[in-house]
Amino acid sequence: MTxxxxxxxxRGARARGVPLARxxxxxxxxxxxxxxxxxxxxxxxxxxxxxxxxxxQEDRA
Numbered sequence: 001m002t003x004x005x006x007x008x009x010x011r012g013a014r015a016r017g018v019p020l021a022r023x024x025x026x027x028x029x030x031x032x033x034x035x036x037x038x039x040x041x042x043x044x045x046x047x048x049x050x051x052x053x054x055x056x057q058e059d060r061a
Contacts, residue, residue, distance in 0.1 A: 009023060
């Protein structure tokens with residue numbers, strides 16, 4: 001992270017009245033590109049109870 005990026009992030013956090021870590025969480029939560037990205041050939045996976053399995057088609061809805 002560049003100093004300019006950090007300063008801008010700190011300003012965004014202050015403007016919202018939240019800590020820097022929460023501001024970053026808000027940015028991540030709103031990232032639809034990351035939420036919908038599936039790496040080629042891997043498909044989306046879900047981890048539960050320490051076991052990773054491929055998400056079935058009906059789970060995607």
